Amino acid sequence: MEIDFSKKLPISFYQQDTISVANQLIGKIIVKIDEKNSILAGKIVEVEAYTQYKDEASHSFVGMTKRNKAMFEIGGILYVYFIYGMYFCANIVTNKKDIGDAVLIRAVEPIFNLEQISINRYGRKDITNKQKLNLTNGPGKFCAGFGINTTHNFVDLTSNSIFILDGNEEKIEIGVSERIGINKSKELQRRFYLKGSQFLSR
């Protein structure tokens, strides 16, 4: 896959209102280039917005802590945290400095280097069709497949290690729903997904 760096999203993209960024992220291409220069890429098909204010489910609701510090930076970096003793979740930090907002990447359609993503997920490149659909269809699965962990916390999304490209200009339909796996602020409609995608978390 050739990467068109001219399509890399500018820093200003991330500094917009968080709900707006969440919507616009659907259909975009997230790229990771690892230490061995191998390229992984996927289309973002599902995200969730988390904001400091009026959102009790957000890590930042209680203010800045050691864990959520990245959320308070200016939009355009990654916030990665460890959860349930064994998984990682990756977020796109949004909005202005000192506002603790971010967008969780919940699911991605793998589009390049499925072999490496399979190895990262299952330890082998030959997998069943069902496993192919399950490669990156959840926040923990996406991080595992793309090799994202807390060493990527604070990574600059305008760098060449992890970044996001504008997708095709095709018209897409975006669905909206309540968020998944939370117990507070359940009523907020802040999950956004690509309608019809086979790679959603549910």
Place this chain on the structure above:
DNA sequence: ATTCCGATTGCCT
């Protein structure tokens, strides 16, 4: 120091 529990996943019935 202790306690509770989580922005998940995979396996089980």
Place this chain on the structure above:
DNA sequence: GGCAATCGGAATG
């Protein structure tokens, strides 16, 4: 549908 795995974060004492 239920639930165990597994451990660090945050609140509390």
